[in-house]
Amino acid sequence: MIIIKNGYLVDPENNLNGKFDILIENGVIKKIDKNIEPFAGVEVINAENLIITPSFVDLHVHFRDPGQTYKEDIYTGSLAAVAGGYTTVVCMPNTLPAIDDVTIVRYIIEKGEEVGLCRVLPSAAITKGRKGKELTEMALLKDAGAVYFTDDGAPVMDSFIMRKAMEYAGSIGSFVADHCEDLNLSNNGVAHEGEIAAALGLPPLPPEAEDTMVARDCILSIQTGMPVHICHISSKLSVEIVAWAKAMGAKVTAEVTPHHLYLTDEEFLDFSCxxxxxxxxxxxxxxEATRWALASGIIDYVATDHAPHSHNEKMMDLHICPPGMIGLQFALPIVLELVKKDYFDLNRLVEVMSTNPAKKIGIKPPALKEGEIAELTIFDPFESWEVNEETILSKSKNTPLLGKKLVGKVKYTFYNGKMVYKDKQ
Ligand SMILES: [Zn+2]
Incomplete structure (x- = not known):
């Protein structure tokens, strides 16, 4: 049995916003009260000055298993997840082979359960081999446990295929999520088309590569009446298009990554991959546009797009190195900073990090409520820590934040009634 003393609890779904003690017995939240006295045999966690929320849910991670486990695997990915306060993650299907087959869907679920640190769920590809041509057997993949469909890493370029995919996924009670990028417009660009790319002579990637595909998907969603989800929205115009589509009554949702909320193209100034x-x-x-859209509800939740790559891959020439950065351990400090800067409050942090993504895939949102299995995150909102080889628990260390300090640190994570992470300090 565990008593968590004096933590500040935030869970808008359960009208909690204040200082309470929590008693956990056999993995279940037995009691939430102003003062629970410790008794013989009980373990006490002192949560004075710490915040306790439902644990986080990330619908967009790349754990590279099967096929590229030198970058990450389900064990190291799970370690990074729980250190970031996450207890549910959804793996992207751009593995080798792609998750387009029932056996691979089952493999991810079983491997995740074997590791047992958090809930590891698969998405599945929209098209076979993620080649954009032929739809997968979505109904079978959904029955096997795929929680949604995406060709992420690549867009579905063919609009007719995308329309069919939206209708098919929607008709079986699921949805498609699109990596919005018109590859003809992006034309092997490397950096956002603007002053920095021009000054450094980097191949420019115009924002309309994203914007046109976001617009297309929104229009298809309006016309078909089926849901579509926009992955990693990043441009101001794309945000405005989603706002328009939502106003039109479209079943459009969008996610934003921590790096798109925090870092600019100035990171390219050292020409680094x-x-x-x-x-x-x-x-x-x-x-600014993505931050305010996350506050207002135009953007529905945060997803990390945690994308590990090896040191060697990121040492390659800028034109050919694979895109992507890790993010599971940085989401909380980055979103917390937006709370401190008054973009939104802690209730909204819980919505965008936990409740909304859980509801999106139809799982029960983690809840701070008597009778619920303990799935919660305890963090210090003011602890400063350095991002380095030691503090990053992911197998890969590819992030522009390396060597920098972040404020806000996860101290404990509980999953399925058990403490699965405890900060060393
Ligand atoms: Zn993507």
């Missing part, structure tokens, strides 16, 4: 990500890091105006 570390700054290369898809979609590219953009400008201060784009960042």
């Amino acid at each position: 570390i700054a290369k990500v898809s979609p590219p890091l953009r400008t201060h105006q784009d960042i």
